[in-house]
Amino acid sequence: MPTEYEPCWLRYVQNDKYKDNQLVFTTIVAKGESPIFGAAVEELRIGITSMLGLEPQVVPEMKQTSFIWLGTLDDEELKQQSLDRERAALIHPEGYVIRSDVHDGQSRIYIAGKTDKGVLYAVFHFLRLLQMKKNVHNLSIVEQPKNKLRMINHWDNMDGSIERGYAGQSVFFADGQFVKQKQRIKDYARLLASVGINAISINNVNVHQLETKLIAEEWLPEVAKVADIFRVYGIKLFLSINYASPIEIGGLSTADPLDPNVQQWWKKTVARIYRYIPDFGGFVVKADSEFRPGPFTYGRNHAEGANMLAEALAPFGGIVMWRCFVYNCQQDWRDRTTDRAKAAYDHFQPLDGQFHENVILQIKNGPMDFQVREPVSPLFGAMPKTNQILEVQITQEYTGQQKHLCYLVPQWKEVLEFDTYAKGKGSEVKKVIGGSLFGYRYSGMVGVSNIGDDPNWTGHTLAQANLYGFGRLAWNPDLSTEEITSEWIVQTFGDDPQVVEQISQMLLDSWRIYESYTAPLGVGWMVNPGHHYGPNVDGYEYSHWGTYHYADRDGIGVDRTVATGTGYTAQYFPENAAMYESLDTCPDELLLFFHHVPYTHRLKSGETVIQHIYNTHFDGVEQARRLKERWEQLKGKIDEKRYTDVLNRLILQIEHAKEWRDVINTYFYRKSGIADQYGRKIYR
Numbered sequence: 001m002p003t004e005y006e007p008c009w010l011r012y013v014q015n016d017k018y019k020d021n022q023l024v025f026t027t028i029v030a031k032g033e034s035p036i037f038g039a040a041v042e043e044l045r046i047g048i049t050s051m052l053g054l055e056p057q058v059v060p061e062m063k064q065t066s067f068i069w070l071g072t073l074d075d076e077e078l079k080q081q082s083l084d085r086e087r088a089a090l091i092h093p094e095g096y097v098i099r100s101d102v103h104d105g106q107s108r109i110y111i112a113g114k115t116d117k118g119v120l121y122a123v124f125h126f127l128r129l130l131q132m133k134k135n136v137h138n139l140s141i142v143e144q145p146k147n148k149l150r151m152i153n154h155w156d157n158m159d160g161s162i163e164r165g166y167a168g169q170s171v172f173f174a175d176g177q178f179v180k181q182k183q184r185i186k187d188y189a190r191l192l193a194s195v196g197i198n199a200i201s202i203n204n205v206n207v208h209q210l211e212t213k214l215i216a217e218e219w220l221p222e223v224a225k226v227a228d229i230f231r232v233y234g235i236k237l238f239l240s241i242n243y244a245s246p247i248e249i250g251g252l253s254t255a256d257p258l259d260p261n262v263q264q265w266w267k268k269t270v271a272r273i274y275r276y277i278p279d280f281g282g283f284v285v286k287a288d289s290e291f292r293p294g295p296f297t298y299g300r301n302h303a304e305g306a307n308m309l310a311e312a313l314a315p316f317g318g319i320v321m322w323r324c325f326v327y328n329c330q331q332d333w334r335d336r337t338t339d340r341a342k343a344a345y346d347h348f349q350p351l352d353g354q355f356h357e358n359v360i361l362q363i364k365n366g367p368m369d370f371q372v373r374e375p376v377s378p379l380f381g382a383m384p385k386t387n388q389i390l391e392v393q394i395t396q397e398y399t400g401q402q403k404h405l406c407y408l409v410p411q412w413k414e415v416l417e418f419d420t421y422a423k424g425k426g427s428e429v430k431k432v433i434g435g436s437l438f439g440y441r442y443s444g445m446v447g448v449s450n451i452g453d454d455p456n457w458t459g460h461t462l463a464q465a466n467l468y469g470f471g472r473l474a475w476n477p478d479l480s481t482e483e484i485t486s487e488w489i490v491q492t493f494g495d496d497p498q499v500v501e502q503i504s505q506m507l508l509d510s511w512r513i514y515e516s517y518t519a520p521l522g523v524g525w526m527v528n529p530g531h532h533y534g535p536n537v538d539g540y541e542y543s544h545w546g547t548y549h550y551a552d553r554d555g556i557g558v559d560r561t562v563a564t565g566t567g568y569t570a571q572y573f574p575e576n577a578a579m580y581e582s583l584d585t586c587p588d589e590l591l592l593f594f595h596h597v598p599y600t601h602r603l604k605s606g607e608t609v610i611q612h613i614y615n616t617h618f619d620g621v622e623q624a625r626r627l628k629e630r631w632e633q634l635k636g637k638i639d640e641k642r643y644t645d646v647l648n649r650l651i652l653q654i655e656h657a658k659e660w661r662d663v664i665n666t667y668f669y670r671k672s673g674i675a676d677q678y679g680r681k682i683y684r
Helices: 034-054 083-091 116-131 183-194 210-216 218-231 262-276 302-316 341-350 409-417 430-434 461-475 481-491 497-516 573-579 588-594 611-632 640-672
Strands: 026-031 058-059 067-072 096-103 106-113 139-142 149-153 200-203 236-241 284-285 319-323 359-364 387-393 444-448
Touching: 026 319, 034 067, 034 116, 034 200, 058 497, 067 116, 083 096, 096 116, 096 588, 106 116, 106 200, 116 139, 116 183, 116 236, 116 481, 149 284, 149 387, 149 461, 183 218, 183 461, 210 218, 210 236, 210 262, 218 262, 262 302, 284 409, 284 573, 302 319, 302 341, 387 409, 387 430, 409 430, 409 461, 409 481, 444 461, 461 481, 461 640, 497 611, 611 640
Parallel strands: 026 058, 026 067, 067 106, 149 200, 149 444, 200 236, 236 284, 284 319, 319 359, 359 387, 387 444
Antiparallel strands: 096 106, 096 139
């Protein structure tokens, strides 16, 4: 990659691990010619040259006795290598085999994909092994993705801004047009392909007037150029669309999905898109939420709205990604039976079985909005006849906006491992969105991007780990947090034991540290409206009539029980509904999400709620200080620029944690009138 921005985990730093057995790396036998295959060959060549200091020869036939063989499993040469068992094990077209052997003193490494995409992913896997300094001379790897769709959503606008972007401006757009220099887009495609991403949408789900025109004739040639770049790395391009496009750019008077003129307009529009982009992925749609247009305007439901688009896309193999982030942001929050958490389930679960098979419901990990702590959405597993995909937010909107260190892989792992009980015990979210539980045709994971045009891509250097971790989990949700963390650190910073140990501990602790000095026990939302950064106890976005957490002089929390509250707990399958309904079994970290309790209510730890709030906010500041101390131990072991950049962010995090501590503790002291049992100053 060019020197003006970082290579992230594709650094390919030279190492001496393989100096005594370099012959195998001197020749690449390349058995393919497609653009994707070419990208795989070029990546392998670059990686070997950078890490081993030698330039491999690329040849079409096996003439040497030691070599790396690159091709697909159906190649005649490979059929002689007794790979029948591996072929039978590979079901997914993006799967691959890596096998090495030594025979008569000669080393051979076979890197074979079921398709050219599989070859590309296999090359990145092999290069990861080299970066990790693993033994590559006795390999027997059969690998395929657990999720069919592994997607990144961008919330980029054509003026160059990014909604919820914390790493600079868009890499796609500037000043109302596409960027002219597209090398960085190519390098971004490399990064995504290296962790198995196979789909991307490039514009904001809140589609403004200019972005609405991306599906029109005037912009499609430019969209196609970007699609061409991603295609080489096995990534399909999608676009977010404005549901009112037939009105705004089509000259119609309605966008009613059952209107024949609207249906015909979309069919013509889709056909035009596919003329420019033959492998176009489809549409991402945010409708009927936060002032976005949608089928509700015309008295239609979301199945009718999505199916109209699905019918236009179906002849071309296109998909509709229909977001379930739908709620009435203008409802009266003074009515305590009103509950935003119930909205997605109430809108969509009754429609199970009514969506066309090329519609995927895109469901946020929780019922609210990417809070630092909230329960898993009850929609997962509740619609056995409807494709579902898990949406998470890689960009840190509510988790410190990449000024704070907050490693989200542990949070996502908890979501993926959550047992929905949809088909009894063992019905984890990862099985729902992997498609195995209900046999979905389309399923997987989608993450809202955290990258921009900052030199380090993500604002906070350590936030690169969230992008890497998302890709690896989307490929294989069974990977452990520790394994993913170690991979990223070694590839990004090297394998010095102290570096690996300290950064691992920083990352693995950071989510709970951030949680400890921000929102307690699942209450959420206590951020400034609009930009969502910094503490504001009464700052819930659309609550014009007071707080969202219902704190008063007697207690705090939202009663979502069936017995006395909003009834939200009933949306879960019985095992989880019973757990959340009862104060005795509700997990403490979600207590205030499900229950309104007195400040003197004792947690399972023995602490009262109010003392827990005080303690965690004081402890959180100290833990933020320890993050900085850990990093300072690495001075001289990390290059000066990255060391200083991270250090400055950690210093800022400490000061901001103090602000959170003081604001939250002051508020609840004044509400409750209960002093800290340790006599600490808890008010400004």
